Amino acid sequence: MFFRPATSRHPRLNLLKSVVLFKDLSMHELGVVDNLLHERRYLADEVIFDEGEEGQGLFVVLSGRVKTTRQGSTRGVLLEFGPGSFFGEVALLDQSVRSAQARAVEDTLIVSLFRAEFYSLLQTNSAIASRISFQLARALAARLRQVIVQTDQHHGSA
Amino acid sequence: MNRALASGPIVWFGIIVTTCLLLLVFQTALWLVMPVLLAIVCYYIMSPCVNLAMSKGLTRAHAVFIVTVLFCIFLGMVGWIVTPKISEAFNGWKDKQDAYVQDGEKIIRGAQGTLSKYLFFIHPPAPQLPPPAVNRRSSTPVVPVVPSDDIKDSVAKSLNEHSSDIALELLHWIPSLLLVPYLTYFFLLDGPRFKRFLVQAIPNAFFEKTLYLLYRIEDQMRRYFQGLLALTALDTICLGAGLWSLGINAPFLLATVAAVLAWLPYLGSIMGCVMVVLVAAHDVPDNPFLPYWAVGLFILVRLLDDFVFLPLTVGRSLRMHPLVTVLMILLGGAVAGISGLLLVMPVLGVVMVAGQIIGELVTDERILARHRHARELSRLRARADLYAER
Numbered sequence: 191m192f193f194r195p196a197t198s199r200h201p202r203l204n205l206l207k208s209v210v211l212f213k214d215l216s217m218h219e220l221g222v223v224d225n226l227l228h229e230r231r232y233l234a235d236e237v238i239f240d241e242g243e244e245g246q247g248l249f250v251v252l253s254g255r256v257k258t259t260r261q262g263s264t265r266g267v268l269l270e271f272g273p274g275s276f277f278g279e280v281a282l283l284d285q286s287v288r289s290a291q292a293r294a295v296e297d298t299l300i301v302s303l304f305r306a307e308f309y310s311l312l313q314t315n316s317a318i319a320s321r322i323s324f325q326l327a328r329a330l331a332a333r334l335r336q337v338i339v340q341t342d343q344h345h346g347s348a
Numbered sequence: 349m350n351r352a353l354a355s356g357p358i359v360w361f362g363i364i365v366t367t368c369l370l371l372l373v374f375q376t377a378l379w380l381v382m383p384v385l386l387a388i389v390c391y392y393i394m395s396p397c398v399n400l401a402m403s404k405g406l407t408r409a410h411a412v413f414i415v416t417v418l419f420c421i422f423l424g425m426v427g428w429i430v431t432p433k434i435s436e437a438f439n440g441w442k443d444k445q446d447a448y449v450q451d452g453e454k455i456i457r458g459a460q461g462t463l464s465k466y467l468f469f470i471h472p473p474a475p476q477l478p479p480p481a482v483n484r485r486s487s488t489p490v491v492p493v494v495p496s497d498d499i500k501d502s503v504a505k506s507l508n509e510h511s512s513d514i515a516l517e518l519l520h521w522i523p524s525l526l527l528v529p530y531l532t533y534f535f536l537l538d539g540p541r542f543k544r545f546l547v548q549a550i551p552n553a554f555f556e557k558t559l560y561l562l563y564r565i566e567d568q569m570r571r572y573f574q575g576l577l578a579l580t581a582l583d584t585i586c587l588g589a590g591l592w593s594l595g596i597n598a599p600f601l602l603a604t605v606a607a608v609l610a611w612l613p614y615l616g617s618i619m620g621c622v623m624v625v626l627v628a629a630h631d632v633p634d635n636p637f638l639p640y641w642a643v644g645l646f647i648l649v650r651l652l653d654d655f656v657f658l659p660l661t662v663g664r665s666l667r668m669h670p671l672v673t674v675l676m677i678l679l680g681g682a683v684a685g686i687s688g689l690l691l692v693m694p695v696l697g698v699v700m701v702a703g704q705i706i707g708e709l710v711t712d713e714r715i716l717a718r719h720r721h722a723r724e725l726s727r728l729r730a731r732a733d734l735y736a737e738r
Contacts, residue, residue: 230555
């Protein structure tokens with residue numbers, strides 16, 4: 191029993207390991223993070239959060255799909271998130287309001303990392319929190335690049 | 349969100365009524381409430397140490413175990429050092445109480461005499477008669493009957509009777525107090541897990557708000573208890589330094605007892621002041637002005653406490669209007685006596701945050717609509733194949 195790899199003992203940790211945000215963490219460190227996560231199940235078409243609502247943390251999709259939409263936007267669906275992706279990450283950094291509505295496309299299993307708990311992780315396990323923060327910064331940079339490319343394309347077509 | 353409505357008069361009425369009801373319930377289960385409260389205080393003292401140990405790479409279980417053991421060893425050592433002194437003081441108490449009562453009487457007589465010189469409506473004290481003469485034939489003392497001796501006897505008698513009651517009451521509390529380290533250990537170990545367990549029961553629509561509510565309540569409690577400990581430390585240092593400069597024996601022990609007594613609003617401060625004045629009068633009988641200096645020092649420390657330390661520590665943590673604070677303390681005392689005075693502020697702090705957030709939740713039509721929508725989806729799912737054609 192003691193020689194079994196940690197991965198076989200915790201199938202949920204395997205799921206978390208596949209998330210970009212947590213990919214640099216060891217199984218022991220994932221266990222620490224797992225203790226801070228809140229698991230939620232949403233039915234297809236159920237609203238996860240609304241645009242304009244005060245955000246408290248980020249959500250990671252473990253199974254199912256989530257779409258984000260925005261009032262007044264000409265595009266129907268802004269983004270769609272599948273297993274392993276995360277959304278609502280800005281709320282982890284500040285107390286800003288949600289910029290879009292998130293809704294489950296199909297039955298979805300989600301884990302949430304609450305801002306206050308992430309701050310406590312920064313104090314108690316700064317090594318883990320800094321690796322998560324680094325991945326978060328990379329993801330935000332990638333999204334910023336994507337927006338710049340889209341804006342350029344928009345101006346080019348105009 | 350309708351914040352104005354959420355914190356409106358109905359919500360505040362609910363907060364006050366809930367606080368009073370909780371105080372009444374807590375009064376009946378004080379044997380459990382007090383250890384839980386002390387365990388929460390210990391939790392907030394020890395949780396930074398647990399966090400520090402975890403930051404060094406220890407698991408939560410190991411960190412909690414090590415910190416709890418070290419804390420118990422520390423308490424044991426303090427008990428080992430302090431207990432003999434306390435028992436010595438308690439043994440000597442019965443011998444000394446007459447002397448303390450006499451000194452207290454002297455202060456009152458002195459104050460009455462001084463005031464009667466300046467204020468016409470205060471009569472000078474009755475002249476004190478010499479000590480009782482001894483009848484040589486019967487060798488029994490002839491005790492003159494004067495009012496002051498009656499008062500002294502009744503106070504001494506009452507102290508004699510109550511000292512055994514107090515000792516019995518303290519013995520009753522020992523089993524409850526033994527719960528404190530046990531509760532603290534599990535608060536530290538399973539606190540986060542218990543919070544996640546609570547949150548699991550919350551419907552999705554209220555999830556984020558509830559998490560925020562729990563965070564706010566925990567933050568409120570942590571800041572209140574840490575503020576109270578900081579206030580006690582500041583009071584102890586100021587009062588102890590003052591008593592030391594006046595030349596009173598065991599200044600920091602007296603200051604600590606007075607600062608802890610001050611946890612009991614109003615009554616505790618008066619008890620602390622009387623204690624310090626009696627000790628000052630007894631320890632330095634040659635200096636008749638010393639008790640007055642002690643009173644002056646006590647008033648100075650109370651003023652510092654109320655106008656400087658309290659707003660910086662506890663007051664800031666609760667963010668409460670001073671008028672509401674005073675009214676709620678009076679109401680707590682009226683509803684649940686001394687336990688009400690002691691518990692009203694932390695209970696009000698928690699109920700206030702919970703009330704405001706629950707007020708926001710139940711008046712937020714959008715969240716309620718989302719909850720109804722989720723329930724409808726769940727109901728549709730449950731009956732999806734009931735009417736299917738075969």
